[in-house]
């Protein structure tokens with residue numbers, strides 16, 4: 188039994204094969220996340236609000252200081268509900284996504300934090316944070332994680348600088364385009380190690396990847412970068428490439444470098460970039476984070492960073508890059524439900540040559556949060572999702588995976604029992620099993 192007050196027995200086992208990940212299985216990263224990581228994220232957020240009270244008052248008005256007390260109380264309440272395994276409550280909001288949340292949670296057989304599907308419980312927590320700010324007068328637009336996101340970019344300036352120089356050089360040079368593309372793809376993959384939900388909001392230095400890229404090759408446990416290259420470099424058909432972003436900071440910078448490379452080498456006429464429309468899993472990119480990042484580049488003293496800032500601003504003005512916000516990315520639904528829940532988005536993605544999904548959370552959604560047999564082919568694990576060719580770039584931060592050669596998972600587990608929750612390993616996976624909507 189766990190120490191939860193709702194009298195629910197938590198099983199002291201690992202996640203059974205083919206079951207949904209859930210805090211219900213005590214020997215799982217899902218359990219650890221709900222028990223330790225989510226409450227820690229909330230505690231740290233409260234600390235920041237307390238520390239920044241005066242600054243928030245100056246920026247959002249005196250009333251905001253009063254409302255902060257309510258916000259802090261509500262976040263503490265949310266933390267208590269998680270720790271004591273209460274059922275997920277109805278979201279009180281007129282926003283259209285709240286209705287979908289409420290219907291979705293109602294349909295689920297298990298509604299408490301530790302018994303629900305982990306993906307649902309974790310997404311719900313971030314939606315509740317949004318609700319807390321929605322209920323205020325003065326803090327509607329306040330982003331609880333903005334300070335951490337900005338610090339993460341600032342802490343990784345050295346890596347950004349180094350990559351800027353490299354990219355500026357490579358953009359001007361048409362040599363060896365394939366190997367440069369694959370190199371950028373891998374840099375981009377490792378950029379996904381730098382998320383703040385994983386480190387519970389602790390800003391880490393991500394600067395090493397650039398130097399040690401080759402030595403990391405054995406850690407890419409499934410590498411279909413050749414297939415990705417073939418799909419991306421095919422100049423027949425659609426000239427649009429979609430990227431579903433993950434984290435702000437260094438990872439976003441690597442995404443934009445890849446997006447620039449694709450445009451410069453004419454693999455796409457336009458790149459559509461999908462962002463979150465609320466504060467999400469601490470470090471995920473919202474439009475305002477994207478804009479802030481470009482402003483940092485434009486204001487830089489470094490000529491290459493500034494140049495990229497100008498170049499990318501022009502891409503946005505000319506609609507070569509288009510930023511898209513869609514509610515679907517902050518719903519608890521996995522991607523196999525996109526066609527039914529967000530058919531317009533599915534059809535839009537079907538116009539793309541390739542859709543690149545960044546990061547661990549997107550991978551969980553692609554695989555339907557299920558503990559697949561690790562040798563399950565990627566196209567099977569996608570369970571019918573395939574608006575276009577799908578690429579996933581993901582460092583392995585939780586216990587689900589597919590597309591591995593037989594025995595690879597067993598060998599990794601005996602070498603490093605925690606291999607699935609360290610972020611040290613990565614996958615570059617590809618599927619061209621396209622399923623059009625009627």
Ligand SMILES: O=P(O)(O)OC[C@@]1(O)O[C@H](CO)[C@@H](O)[C@@H]1O
Pocket residue numbers: 220224309379382383384385386433434468545546547548549551584585
């Ligand atoms: O999607 P991202 O940024 O790569 O990772 C998000 C993440 O940190 O959050 C989840 C747990 O909180 C984990 O699945 C994953 O490690």
Ligand SMILES: [Mn+2]
Pocket residue numbers: 382384433434468470471546548
């Ligand atoms: Mn993320």
